[in-house]
Amino acid sequence: MKEKQELDPKTDDETEVFQEAVRTTGIEQYADKIAKLNASMDAREAKAEKKG
Amino acid sequence: MGFLGGVTKQSAGRGFLGCITKRATGSDCGANAQGGLGFQPGNTSASDNKGQSGGIQEPPARSVSRDQTYDESGVSIDGRRLTGPNGKSIEISEEAHYLSMFHESMNGFADYRKSGKEVRGEASARKWDVGAFMDDRYIASGLERVPDDIQGMPEEDFEALAGRISDTHMHELITTYVQERDGEIESSGREWYGKGYTDFLGDLSEHLGDPNLASLDTVEGGMFTMILAATSNGQTVQSNLNHAIEWYQSWEESGRTSIMNGKKFLTGGKSHVNINQDLEMVDTIAQRLGGPEELLKLANRMTTIKELREHGIDEIGDVAGDMNMEVPGSYVLGPKLGRFYANLTGNEKELTIDMWHGRLLRQSLGTVAYKGDKVIKQTERILSVMDSNPELFHEEPKPIDLEGVKFSRNEEKHAKEMAAFPKESDSQLHGFTMDELRQSADEIKQRGEPRIDDTLVEWARRSSREYANLDFGSHGKGLSHIKNEKRLAAKTFSDSMTATNDTVNVGLRSLATRAAEKTVEKLHSIGYTGETIASAQAALWTNIKKQWRDMGARNADKATYQASLDLIKARARRKR
Numbered sequence: 001m002k003e004k005q006e007l008d009p010k011t012d013d014e015t016e017v018f019q020e021a022v023r024t025t026g027i028e029q030y031a032d033k034i035a036k037l038n039a040s041m042d043a044r045e046a047k048a049e050k051k052g
Numbered sequence: 053m054g055f056l057g058g059v060t061k062q063s064a065g066r067g068f069l070g071c072i073t074k075r076a077t078g079s080d081c082g083a084n085a086q087g088g089l090g091f092q093p094g095n096t097s098a099s100d101n102k103g104q105s106g107g108i109q110e111p112p113a114r115s116v117s118r119d120q121t122y123d124e125s126g127v128s129i130d131g132r133r134l135t136g137p138n139g140k141s142i143e144i145s146e147e148a149h150y151l152s153m154f155h156e157s158m159n160g161f162a163d164y165r166k167s168g169k170e171v172r173g174e175a176s177a178r179k180w181d182v183g184a185f186m187d188d189r190y191i192a193s194g195l196e197r198v199p200d201d202i203q204g205m206p207e208e209d210f211e212a213l214a215g216r217i218s219d220t221h222m223h224e225l226i227t228t229y230v231q232e233r234d235g236e237i238e239s240s241g242r243e244w245y246g247k248g249y250t251d252f253l254g255d256l257s258e259h260l261g262d263p264n265l266a267s268l269d270t271v272e273g274g275m276f277t278m279i280l281a282a283t284s285n286g287q288t289v290q291s292n293l294n295h296a297i298e299w300y301q302s303w304e305e306s307g308r309t310s311i312m313n314g315k316k317f318l319t320g321g322k323s324h325v326n327i328n329q330d331l332e333m334v335d336t337i338a339q340r341l342g343g344p345e346e347l348l349k350l351a352n353r354m355t356t357i358k359e360l361r362e363h364g365i366d367e368i369g370d371v372a373g374d375m376n377m378e379v380p381g382s383y384v385l386g387p388k389l390g391r392f393y394a395n396l397t398g399n400e401k402e403l404t405i406d407m408w409h410g411r412l413l414r415q416s417l418g419t420v421a422y423k424g425d426k427v428i429k430q431t432e433r434i435l436s437v438m439d440s441n442p443e444l445f446h447e448e449p450k451p452i453d454l455e456g457v458k459f460s461r462n463e464e465k466h467a468k469e470m471a472a473f474p475k476e477s478d479s480q481l482h483g484f485t486m487d488e489l490r491q492s493a494d495e496i497k498q499r500g501e502p503r504i505d506d507t508l509v510e511w512a513r514r515s516s517r518e519y520a521n522l523d524f525g526s527h528g529k530g531l532s533h534i535k536n537e538k539r540l541a542a543k544t545f546s547d548s549m550t551a552t553n554d555t556v557n558v559g560l561r562s563l564a565t566r567a568a569e570k571t572v573e574k575l576h577s578i579g580y581t582g583e584t585i586a587s588a589q590a591a592l593w594t595n596i597k598k599q600w601r602d603m604g605a606r607n608a609d610k611a612t613y614q615a616s617l618d619l620i621k622a623r624a625r626r627k628r
Contacts, residue, residue: 012200013555014369014387014405015285019329021367022386027333030367031340034384037363038341038350041381 120582124233127226134226136578148219150193151416152227154186154599161185161603182605183411183420183552184504190418197418203559214563217416218570221592225575228595241594242587244612245395252614253277259621260297262304268397274348276300279309280613281393282330282385286323286407289611290619297620299331307344310335330389337384351382351393360384372562387561400586403568405561407554409589412596413564420552422501427549431493431508438486445480482514502549512549 022030122137132149135141144152161182191197198213205213225240232240253273257266264272280296287295295317302312310316310332317331318324338347358375360368360383368383380399382390391402405413414420423430438445481489484507492507502509556564568585575583601610611619 012557014557014561015326016555017369017557018367018386019326021369022329022333025367027329027336028340030333031336033363033365034337034350035340037355037360037365037384038346040359040363041350041353041355 122580122582124229127230127233129223129226129230134222134578136226136575136580138579140578142222142574142578144219144223145216147193147195148216148416149223151190152220152223154189154415178550179411179552179600179605180421180550181504182600182603183414184502185603186415186420187418187422187501188503190415195418197422199424200419200553200557200560202563205559210563210566214566214570217413217563217567218574220416221567221571221588222574224595225571225588225591228591229580237598239594239612240591241612242583242591244590244594245400245584245586246398248590249396249613252612252617255614256297256617259617259624260301271344271348272304274351274397275303275309275344277396278334278348278351278393279303279331281389281396282309282334283317283327284392284406285326285330285388287327288609289613290609290616293613293616293620295327308335309338330386333385351380351385351390352397353381354378355381355383370558372558372565395586395589400584403561403565403585403589405556405564406593408593408596409564410554410556410560411552411600412592413556413560413567414553415596422553423549424500427501428497430549431496435490435493438480438489445486480515482511484511509549 025033124137126135126139127137128135132143132146133141134144187197202210202213228237228240229242231237250268253268253276254266256276257263262272264270265276267273268277276296279299280292283295283299284292299309299312299317303309306312310328317328334347337350338344341347341350356376356378357371357373360379361375365384368387371377371379380390380394380402382393384390385393388404388406392404392406394402395404403409411420488507489511492511496502496506496508565585568588571588572583572585575581575588597610
């Protein structure tokens with residue numbers, strides 16, 4: 001509602017900012033990024049283990 | 053000022069900015085034992101206080117039940133001097149001491165509350181009442197309010213401010229440790245994480261007949277903790293635990309954290325929206341990674357901000373500090389959930405900032421209730437709503453018009469109740485005149501902040517209460533014209549006017565984190581070498597809730613997870 005929006009402006013609270021950012025990205029798309037990160041971490045650890 | 057009660061106004065006339073400048077040159081602002089520049093790691097400001105008798109009583113030694121134990125017989129507070137288990141002491145700044153001593157002003161707070169017309173008849177205080185009192189007391193000390201936008205503050209000033217905040221933390225912590233030692237309080241809360249949490253998990257495991265839940269090394273223990281963190285947003289401890297148990301059991305059956313019996317968490321309210329999203333995010337990431345084991349593995353392993361950025365994970369926002377700084381993988385779950393989970397699972401280097409820590413921080417900034425420009429903007433906006441809607445803001449009583457509203461059978465029943473409800477008037481003025489409200493609005497705008505005895509604040513309270521009473525839930529469809537946009541505007545206005553600030557932005561997080569680091573350094577310097585950021589935060593969290601509860605604030609619950617579980621068990625026994 002117009003009045004509510006005008007009286008309740010966007011917050012810079014860190015949790016709200018994060019949640020809004022994830023909503024903007026999309027939870028599925030965000031999870032994709034995390035999956036890539038995880039795979040990269042796995043690969044890095046495997047490489048480190050190989051090196052001994 | 054009259055409401056200061058017995059507290060000595062020690063730092064009158066000393067502006068904040070002047071204070072931190074002076075501190076940098078060796079004044080008494082911030083942590084500065086022996087007149088130095090504040091606490092320096094490795095070169096402690098602590099002085100050897102062994103052998104001094106001033107203020108030291110001789111209580112029996114008592115150690116806390118954790119790996120690190122202390123002989124606390126010599127721990128004492130003597131004015132601004134705090135002495136720890138190793139006999140060394142630090143001296144906190146005058147400002148920090150003054151800010152820490154607000155609980156000495158209890159009588160002043162009672163008088164302050166009485167100055168509010170509406171508040172007088174209420175048995176308990178609102179959190180805003182406590183917050184506004186804190187802010188007024190802060191300003192009365194001569195300190196300048198610190199705005200939320202602190203990014204860009206000179207490093208020297210930032211460090212000095214963090215030092216002052218850590219000094220107040222130190223005073224609170226040593227006070228509560230002494231109270232715990234002397235049996236005046238049951239627990240300081242410093243064992244909330246670590247042993248406190250694993251003991252609780254063991255007990256919960258027994259209660260639920262779920263042996264795998266007893267350890268953080270199992271998927272069950274990890275996922276329960278994840279769900280507990282995800283359902284904590286804006287909840288009391290008891291409510292958090294109740295929800296977590298329910299959702300954990302549902303997850304055990306279905307393998308999903310976002311849907312229970314086809315439904316999401318709860319609906320309505322900002323915190324529930326956030327919880328729904330967190331549960332869905334946890335669920336989606338777990339599915340995408342190949343199961344909960346993988347999610348927990350990710351959450352528990354270490355990464356760097358640089359690595360997160362390289363993968364385009366910018367949703368975590370700005371993070372203060374070195375890009376190569378190691379952070380737990382749980383960072384990807386958000387600033388609150390990720391850090392709370394990290395603390396619960398044994399990473400005590402991270403600082404969980406919940407609404408109570410936000411308030412605690414703001415007690416040292418003068419912004420617990422203060423809204424700044426927002427209030428002026430909102431005051432102007434509500435005046436404009438009043439002026440442009442004379443049909444709602446009229447001074448003559450006018451019954452609510454239910455004509456033309458179509459009711460279903462159930463709604464008809466409620467319509468009868470409704471007809472009896474608004475006996476006096478449908479006016480949004482709530483007994484005031486437009487002139488009175490305009491005058492009050494002008495005063496607030498001029499002052500830049502509302503006060504407890506402002507007419508507009510009282511109007512806001514009445515408006516909010518009326519809106520709450522007009523909630524007819526599913527039966528209210530036919531009454532939607534009553535609960536309309538203009539009323540919602542009034543409700544939103546009143547909520548924002550009389551709510552505490554309990555949020556933190558990126559700049560305030562870095563300030564709180566720096567203050568926490570300094571606090572731990574100071575604790576270590578006086579012999580509390582086992583304390584961590586998490587244990588200090590937990591004790592401060594326990595303490596601020598107690599203080600606000602003592603001041604009459606509603607919903608400042610005193611529960612712990614263990615106490616909440618004990619209640620659940622007692623109820624279960626009664627049922628049997």
